[in-house]
Amino acid sequence: MNAINDVKPATMLRDLWYFALPASELVAGRMRHKTILGEPIVFGRDKDGKAFALRDICPHRGVPLSAGRMIGGEIECPYHGWRFQPHGQCSLIPSLVEGQDLDASRIRVRSYQIHEESGLVWIYMRENDRQPEPAPAPPRIPVAAGARPRLIEAQDFPCAVDHAVVGLMDPAHGPFVHNSWWWRGKTKPYPKAKQFEPSSLGFTMVSHKPSTNSLLYRILGGDLKTEISFSLPGLRIEHIRAGRYDVVGVTAVTPLEENLTEVTQTFFWTLPWLTLALPVLKPIAKTFLGQDRDMVILQQRGLRFNPPLMLIRDADVLAMWYYRLKKEWQESKGERRDFVNPVTASTLRWKS
Ligand code: FES
Ligand SMILES: [Fe+2]
Structure with missing residues (x-):
């Protein structure tokens, strides 16, 4: 007989791939919020239909980006209209006037590595963003290429x-x-x-x-x-x-x-x-x-x-x-x- 005390029950492992959502839930032009391992994440699709995932917090003043809208493949925050590219880089700060030389491209939202295959989207939950090691191969589902969940x-x-x-x-x-x-x-x-x-x-x-x-x-x-x-x-x-x-x-x-x-x-x-x-x-x-x-x-x-x-x-x-x-x-x-x-x-x- 063993007692279950070796591992704190709430420990959520990192540096592993987690199932995020069915690919069918990601529709071009729309965003989807989901909290995974306690982190708020916004999922979407870029102009080419490729899935992306970003931290769902605007770096300006914390509003969830998923509450904004997608414009031309970019995310627009609903508060002050800052725009972010699908990989997290800020591309526009509407309030800036000429001569205010703040470089928007130096502002970033954390982006997550994701993998889409056989109609399933997986997300890699890193322990440490600062020293990223390459992610291992995502889970392999034994189905034919192009198969979709029924x-x-x-x-x-x-x-x-x-x-x-x-x-x-x-x-x-x-x-x-x-x-x-x-x-x-x-x-x-x-x-x-x-x-x-x-x-x-x-x-x-x-x-x-x-x-x-x-x-x-x-x-x-x-x-x-x-x-x-x-x-x-x-x-x-x-x-x-x-x-x-x-x-x-x-x-x-x-x-x-x-x-x-x-x-x-x-x-x-x-x-x-x-x-x-x-x-x-x-x-x-x-x-x-x-x-x-x-x-x-x-x-x-x-x-x-x-x-x-x-x-x-x-x-x-x-x-x-x-x-x-x-x-x-x-x-x-x-x-x-x-x-x-x-x-x-x-x-x-x-x-x-
Ligand atoms: S809080 Fe997002 S643009 Fe200001
Ligand atoms: Fe069961």
Whole structure:
């Protein structure tokens, strides 16, 4: 048994890529505000349609730039009309008269590195802007080039990032929380053994036939294989192969603030008929994620009293690995050395 005291629950890791928003939410000519890791950020698209992200605070007197408007691919602050280019440089200060030689181009808003691929926008949250080291490669989603998400469901969980991550990777809550008829019904927990291997910044449940006899797996057909990987800071990718078709589920956990965490589930698939089932799948996805969210809300009632918590073998080993990965990430950064994955290949057993 382990106590969860190694890592402060509210620690939000830096120098990692976080899921920011679906690409479809960024429309040319419009801005979108979002707080990520406690930082106010404005997202938009430049004249060429390329996505950008800036600190959502005007360097003049602090007004959110997202409250302004986009003009000719630039952002205009609503207070005094200062304009900023998508990479953050100030291009115009309307109040200046001839002879006032303030160089606007020396004024900058902090810009963030972002990456758009397969309909998803990721943001790199740096620890230190002053000594920028190159960002590592952004997350790779196993879908064909040009693939777009078929279904996206995002919900805000009123909890610190760790409770959202641990809740999503926890195998033992299924029979109690996700017991809707269309998932597993009232099936009693039964023994499972799953094989895990360390993988980049996390671990992978190696490809296997899904053991759950959930209705959703059953309708996908007989010859199923699934591989599930987890990596820091909070990314779970499930890749289901159903004969010659693929279904890829991406669950991304993004801390918005210390006690508010967004969980986004995105699905890609190549089965044509699954798209026809969208009117049924959408409410199912909403209910499923909502079941996790409701439990987190209930959990907050206990956590307010700051109780000691437990992690048990083997059902909570994934959570133990998560905390160890997090700790190693922080230590390797602090000691300026390479990250050494603390996970060892193992078979874990539990009933669920
Ligand atoms: S506060 Fe933005 S231009 Fe003055
Ligand atoms: Fe769940």
